[in-house]
Amino acid sequence: MINIVLFGPPGSGKGTQAHNLIEKFNLKQISTGDLFRYNMKNDTDLGKLAKSYIDKGELVPDQVTTDMLVDEVKKPTDAAGFIFDGYPRTANQTAELERIVKEVLNSEISVCLSLVVDDEILVERLLKRGETSGRTDDSNEEIIRNRIKEYYTKTAEVAELYKQQGKYVKINGVGEIDEISQKLFAVVEKIK
Ligand code: AMP
DSSP states (O other): OEEEEEEOSTTSSHHHHHHHHHHHHTOEEEEHHHHHHHHHHTTOHHHHHHHHHHTTTOOOOHHHHHHHHHHHHHSOOOSSEEEEESOOOSHHHHHHHHHHHHHHHSOOOOEEEEEEOOHHHHHHHHHHHHHHHOOGGGSOHHHHHHHHHHIIIIIHHHHHHHHHTTOEEEEEOOSOHHHHHHHHHHHHHHHO
């Protein structure tokens, strides 16, 4: 299996690049942000809980996020592996993902692909996306800046953990979408 952690701050292009990677390598994408938005749209209990954090630009607590992820990983699939998009976002989630991939899939994380984008470009991109995304957390600069702050205080350390395992690969996330995809493809081809 190829199991990719697609990593980077909000607005770094994870969703867009996940889309290109799943097509190229027949992978299944699991986006915790998308799963929360699905639950919010359907007004489930999980959706209501998640909304109270997401609307402030804060991370949803680890336990509920991980439980939701496990349910998704357990669903049968004929994909060649997974792309984890937006998970893990804390050191605790990183350890949980390692355990889940081992226990449920009898596999391991192959690589952490990290998209690097300057903060001011992120803010610009997210405000622009907010014009059409309908996402409440894209709609205002204060919330966007809080999401970036959460990234530095709670999520950035995830990169360190994958660095220690020798699984961390950094890619410049600024440029043409296809050009960035080609760079990601080249890394995955090498580890396949
Ligand atoms: P995203 O679509 O990945 O930008 O996620 C949108 C929001 O969902 C984030 O700002 C968090 O509030 C929440 N979220 C998504 N994934 C996670 C996660 N792994 N842990 C905690 N909160 C998350």
